[in-house]
Amino acid sequence: MPCGSKSVSMIGLFAALADTTRLRLLNLMAGREVCVCYFVEILGQSQPKISRHLAYLRQAGIVAARREGKWMHYSICTPADAAAASILAAALEALGNDRKMRADRARLDRACCAPKEKVVFPGRS
Amino acid sequence: MPCGSKSVSMIGLFAALADTTRLRLLNLMAGREVCVCYFVEILGQSQPKISRHLAYLRQAGIVAARREGKWMHYSICTPADAAAASILAAALEALGNDRKMRADRARLDRACCAPKEKVVFPGRS
DNA sequence: GCCTCACATTCGCTTAGACGAATATATTAT
């Protein structure tokens, strides 16, 4: 679904992609919506830093934010401009082939989608 | 044909693409080798500025330079890294859809590849 | 109301990049 509001200038898109932290954030958002607290946990970076980079991506028009109570969820939003969309897609696919990026995703899987605690049934130690 | 020498970090590639002048240069080089003097003429920018941006692109590993006498010819060289190559390809394709970029290419055609003067056949006005 | 949690933003600093102007280098012509 297209993002709509802000026009993504080509330059702005490339500038947004030219930063390690932002690429890692986008990588974690590939195909899913992610809460800020997970970004902080997985990337091991300060919360203000994460927040600033998310703001940058939002202004660049490639992610959208959704509030849910106290939490903010971010997700990638395909730019309306077809050219920008194809570049973003190429970038995301490239990220999927990177070892470190895969490791980040794996850690997010474990932190986010795994059961909170190992479930222990009484009497089964 | 791959460029080889310098590894193109993803970040470096995006940074190289995040500048109007450099995108215009790449656009002019799409599918052909171009002499520096044409860049200067077509873009209407100072020679040192053009030269600096070409150096940046060369360091980023996405263009190659070839000397021929007093002249330097630049051309796009596909990065060895497949991910970088696909991103560069997507970028170039996107450039081809832009009005201003098309205009630049047209001007290069006229300056570089057109007959120097209109050929006039005698007796045909 | 007040307090806390989850984020966002601002401040001051440092650094990278872009620019014009000037200068340096390499090649050919004389």
Place this chain on the structure above:
DNA sequence: ATAATATATTCGTCTAAGCGAATGTGAGGC
């Protein structure tokens, strides 16, 4: 060797971006 041409690099300045530290804001919980 000198000069001219084509291109590259350096210098000084300015602006934008990244960072940590501190502070601001918005939503629940009490």
